[in-house]
């Protein structure tokens with residue numbers, strides 16, 4: 605199988621690429637696949653319908669039906685075989701051994717079948733870096749072809765979460781903690797934060813406005829840029845202090861109380877240069893007055909006016 609540069613110029617293997625362009629220009633109506641004998645090995649979708657009638661009728665509502673009617677001209681009339689490979693032999697033998705089921709192939713092979721047409725889509729730009737690719741999770745692990753639009757492309761948050769949770773049940777369990785985004789309620793989904801196809805950020809974090817983490821799409825008040833940044837927010841990211849999948853601590857913090865989060869870095873110990881500054885001496889940490897750091901340092905994510913993040 606090949607990865608052609610231009611995904612729209614993909615045809616059956618019997619069609620050389622040079623011929624393909626002419627083939628498309630001439631229009632598929634006059635294609636040999638339509639009018640004369642099928643190319644060797646191919647049976648045509650109408651032949652499949654003879655035995656797979658229900659499935660073929662349902663296919664009329666599948667977005668891929670446009671392939672049958674010419675959206676990918678080289679496959680006009682051959683939509684079934686665009687994914688299942690040449691089927692003439694199978695149409696005679698009716699044996700499963702003679703036909704490709706993409707969902708039963710090794711993951712890389714399945715992906716190739718789909719990427720014949722779905723290459724070069726922006727959503728897939730980070731694919732090679734994603735651990736789905738590296739762990740043999742293929743297109744058909746998440747996309748089911750013949751069971752209706754919601755199974756082909758889930759759009760409801762609840763359906764997406766359920767899909768992801770089948771494999772990531774430990775992550776799903778974290779969303780049952782007391783402080784979390786409202787995924788179990790179906791108000792948000794994994795793909796609000798992750799791009800299931802991979803991304804340019806670690807952990808397949810979805811990007812907004814170029815290369816910012818998806819958090820800022822919704823929490824845009826924290827975007828900045830601030831005159832006075834709080835270094836870890838910008839440099840280390842939100843998950844330095846928050847647990848994105850849910851936490852036992854209010855505000856989804858990594859520690860039970862705010863001050864314990866702060867004192868990880870701002871403690872009265874000999875600190876290396878990468879840590880934050882030590883609070884001034886007047887901060888008597890034994891006094892409850894100073895324990896609640898964010899009473900005074902309210903602009904903990906960055907301030908437009910105050911170097912000490914107080915306003």
Ligand code: HEC
Nearest residue numbers: 647651652654655684685688691695698699700703704705
């Ligand atoms: C003569 C009847 C007949 C025709 C024509 C036919 N099939 Fe089938 N097909 C079957 C039968 C029977 C099975 C079930 C085989 C089994 O389970 O052993 C099957 C199974 C399949 C499977 C499942 C294979 C698997 O491993 O899960 C696919 C995919 C398939 N057919 C696609 C096609 C396509 C595409 C065409 C048209 C090119 C086609 N069939 C034409 C009878 C037919």
Ligand code: HEC
Nearest residue numbers: 649652656660663668683684687706707744747748749750
């Ligand atoms: C866009 C790719 C694609 C197209 C087009 C396609 N199929 Fe499939 N087909 C699949 C995949 C993937 C599966 C594996 C099960 C699933 O995902 O639903 C499958 C499964 C099947 C099966 C096995 C039974 C089942 O539901 O699991 C049959 C039979 C079948 N396809 C026949 C056809 C026929 C007939 C056509 C044309 C009308 C067709 N397919 C068009 C991708 C495709």
Ligand code: HEC
Nearest residue numbers: 667668671675676679686706717718720721743747756757
């Ligand atoms: C022959 C070309 C071709 C192949 C092969 C193909 N697709 Fe598609 N796919 C299309 C076209 C055309 C559409 C229609 C939507 C569009 O314009 O992009 C589509 C749409 C989709 C959609 C989006 C549906 C929606 O509601 O937006 C998904 C998901 C999808 N395909 C998954 C797959 C998977 C998974 C495979 C492999 C099993 C596959 N496709 C193989 C051409 C193809």
Ligand code: HEC
Nearest residue numbers: 715718719722725727736741742743746757758764795800
């Ligand atoms: C880990 C699960 C997962 C895998 C693996 C996966 N997808 Fe998706 N895909 C989704 C989900 C969920 C959506 C819908 C939600 C969204 O758009 O973010 C989607 C959306 C799509 C769409 C709709 C439009 C778009 O580009 O967002 C297409 C087309 C698509 N996938 C094709 C593919 C192909 C082709 C592969 C294999 C190379 C693949 N997907 C692998 C989960 C997955």
Ligand code: HEC
Nearest residue numbers: 733734735736739741745767768771794795798800807808
């Ligand atoms: C078929 C099983 C399966 C499904 C379904 C699945 N995943 Fe995964 N996912 C994996 C495996 C395996 C890994 C690699 C091991 C790990 O990190 O847990 C992984 C890794 C990840 C990672 C770590 C990414 C990285 O690059 O380090 C994220 C994020 C992720 N998946 C999100 C999702 C989302 C979102 C969905 C639903 C749209 C989903 N997964 C559906 C199996 C799956």
Ligand code: HEC
Nearest residue numbers: 765768769772775776785793794796797798807843848849
């Ligand atoms: C609010 C945003 C957000 C939501 C919603 C979300 N994640 Fe994440 N996820 C993250 C961030 C941020 C990381 C990176 C954590 C780190 O390592 O710093 C991550 C890491 C991961 C990882 C890799 C590390 C790990 O913890 O195992 C997986 C797998 C994962 N997420 C899967 C999922 C799944 C599945 C869902 C839906 C059930 C989901 N995520 C929902 C933000 C989110």
Ligand code: HEC
Nearest residue numbers: 785786792796797818819821822842843846848854855856
């Ligand atoms: C799709 C929108 C969306 C995205 C993306 C998102 N959030 Fe949220 N977040 C919300 C909403 C809405 C709330 C309000 C709480 C609720 O849903 O109950 C919230 C609440 C929070 C809270 C707790 C606030 C409180 O008062 O307890 C924290 C912390 C948080 N988000 C951090 C993050 C981080 C970190 C990321 C990225 C990894 C992120 N969010 C991504 C929508 C989002």
Ligand code: HEC
Nearest residue numbers: 819820823826836837841842844845846855862865898904
């Ligand atoms: C240095 C630690 C730290 C980092 C990094 C951090 N936060 Fe926070 N965040 C906090 C603390 C502490 C609170 C609780 C403030 C309070 O007590 O009211 C908080 C509260 C929140 C809240 C609740 C409402 C609000 O605005 O106070 C949201 C939402 C939030 N953070 C999102 C984020 C996002 C998104 C990021 C990444 C851009 C991020 N945080 C990075 C420490 C941090």
Ligand code: HEC
Nearest residue numbers: 835836865866868869878879880881897901904911912913
């Ligand atoms: C991951 C480490 C880390 C955590 C956690 C952290 N900070 Fe910081 N903080 C820093 C660094 C680094 C600086 C910059 C220090 C510098 O420029 O000398 C800084 C700067 C500050 C400043 C500005 C003063 C100055 O010297 O520029 C204040 C005030 C502050 N932090 C308060 C807090 C509070 C309150 C918390 C808890 C909600 C907190 N920090 C959590 C690392 C951290």
Ligand code: HEC
Nearest residue numbers: 863866867870881882883884893894895896897899900912
């Ligand atoms: C009652 C208000 C108040 C509380 C509570 C408070 N601070 Fe401060 N903090 C201040 C003020 C005012 C300054 C500025 C001091 C100055 O002008 O030199 C400051 C300065 C700082 C600085 C910057 C030190 C420097 O010189 O760069 C850090 C770091 C800091 N605080 C951390 C904390 C931490 C951590 C906590 C919680 C354990 C906390 N603060 C609680 C009022 C407070």
